[in-house]
Amino acid sequence: MAFPIHGANYEALYKNFDLPLPTNVFDLSENVNCLGTPDSVHQMWPHLFSELTRYPHPEAEPLHSQLAMTHQLLNEQIVIGNGAAELLSTYANLFSGKKVILLHPTFSEYKETLTSAGATCIDIITDVHAHELPLEKINAAMKIASCLYICNPNNPTGKLLELDVLLSLIQTARQQQCHVLIDEAFMDWTDERNSVIPYVAQFEHVTVMRSMTKMYALAGIRLGYMVSHPITITRIKQKLPHWNVNALALSIGAQCLQEHTFRKRSIDVSKTQRMNITQFLREHGCIVLDSVANFVCFQLAQPEKTREFYFYCLTNGIVLRHTENYVGLNGQWLRIGLKKDEAMKAFQSIYLKWVVTL
Ligand SMILES: Cc1ncc(COP(=O)(O)O)c(C=O)c1O
Structure with a gap:
């Protein structure tokens, strides 16, 4: 199974895996500012x-x-x-x-x-x-x-x-x-x-x-x-x-370059989301690396189930960044972009549904 080498462009990703495109998709595989352009x-x-x-x-x-x-x-x-x-x-x-x-x-x-x-x-x-x-x-x-x-x-x-x-x-x-x-x-x-x-x-x-x-x-x-x-x-x-x-x-x-207030607000939003998702994932037994950026990298409590979870998320409209082509992570970790509340909550709810299936 060929994993695409980059995040983003989720339509192509679904096509690549021959998966039907859900009506609502939250793309957490890329790291573009969720506040959009100034x-x-x-x-x-x-x-x-x-x-x-x-x-x-x-x-x-x-x-x-x-x-x-x-x-x-x-x-x-x-x-x-x-x-x-x-x-x-x-x-x-x-x-x-x-x-x-x-x-x-x-x-x-x-x-x-x-x-x-x-x-x-x-x-x-x-x-x-x-x-x-x-x-x-x-x-x-x-x-x-x-x-x-x-x-x-x-x-x-x-x-x-x-x-x-x-x-x-x-x-x-x-x-x-x-x-x-x-x-x-x-x-x-x-x-x-x-x-x-x-x-x-x-x-x-x-x-x-x-x-x-x-x-x-x-x-x-x-x-x-x-x-x-x-x-x-x-x-x-x-x-x-x-x-x-x-x-x-x-x-x-x-x-x-003039957008000092926008930049500060963006950093604040990302800090809050980072804190929340880190706490959520750690509470559920995941290992979360300390990040200063607008994404976090985490490993499931059962790393051998990473692919299964990745595809479960895809089927449910959540796109995470796989790590199959990151030397040293070998697909056993996932990266999640920090986005607005709606997207982060959608991820958490899919995560909780998945846990029940284990
Ligand atoms: C670490 C790193 N460097 C460079 C780039 C390329 O950025 P740009 O969108 O400006 O081409 C990326 C894009 O994801 C990146 O993650």
């Missing part, structure tokens, strides 16, 4: 029509300068992408024929993009329950690798690495001449003080990736960016097509 984007929508006929700005304005201002960087330290996904593929191409370290379980797209770029992955499996990273293994691997990928907060565990741990890894990587990519796609859901962006100017070998599709619910329009030394940014830009980001995304992204 109201200000709805208000600007009619004015965006004028952008349709024009080519996007050659330097990705107005977003480019706004990002530089937000992060107190130079424009030359930033490149904007058609979603972080585009930048991830482009960045992977810098390591064609080289070795790259991945710390599993982590975002499956790293391995996909690196493999198709002709890089070799050094897979280090970390213990999801451990507080510490296997530093000895990582340090040894850095001696032969050209890059280390770190997802922080990590997808699918939601775990946040402490800044001092990261900075110490970055220093060791510098001695070993190993680049470091820090994927901060979910950093918006935590405190910006956890970000490595302010340190990029000090460390030429560090690149930080951010996505704007999660917090601002722009998954359809696509928007992400990378921050790095101007030399790395130039190398990435050389591999990207002209006008890789559409004009609508550039205007909407610039607007979203």
Whole structure:
């Protein structure tokens, strides 16, 4: 049975498994903000029509300068992408024929993009329950690798690495001449003080990736960016097509950066949902990993029944994210996106019905 490699697009998922599509479906397999796009984007929508006929700005304005201002960087330290996904593929191409370290379980797209770029992955499996990273293994691997990928907060565990741990890894990587990519796609859901962006100017070998599709619910329009030394940014830009980001995304992204209240409200909603679902699942004997993001990763009290439960949920209109293609989780865990009350309650009610069938 082939499991799709990503969450979201639930219609395709039901079709893939040859399952009838229920009338009501709650998609908890993706991590887009359940509050939707900020109201200000709805208000600007009619004015965006004028952008349709024009080519996007050659330097990705107005977003480019706004990002530089937000992060107190130079424009030359930033490149904007058609979603972080585009930048991830482009960045992977810098390591064609080289070795790259991945710390599993982590975002499956790293391995996909690196493999198709002709890089070799050094897979280090970390213990999801451990507080510490296997530093000895990582340090040894850095001696032969050209890059280390770190997802922080990590997808699918939601775990946040402490800044001092990261900075110490970055220093060791510098001695070993190993680049470091820090994927901060979910950093918006935590405190910006956890970000490595302010340190990029000090460390030429560090690149930080951010996505704007999660917090601002722009998954359809696509928007992400990378921050790095101007030399790395130039190398990435050389591999990207002209006008890789559409004009609508550039205007909407610039607007979203002003949305401080929206961001705070989104974090608050996700915190509450995270607390509630964690408590519910733990009360029912599940193991729930401590997450700082807008999703949580959990294991049933009977992990061998994970597939059965996953399909029970699907049949009842609840789409969870399976972990079949997450190295180190091997399908024995599930990830649930934090959505509005209605969706979270629907999940809980299906869970309780399932427990009765055991
Ligand atoms: C950890 C991580 N990085 C990057 C991405 C890609 O994000 P985008 O939607 O901006 O392409 C995702 C998408 O799910 C992700 O989970």
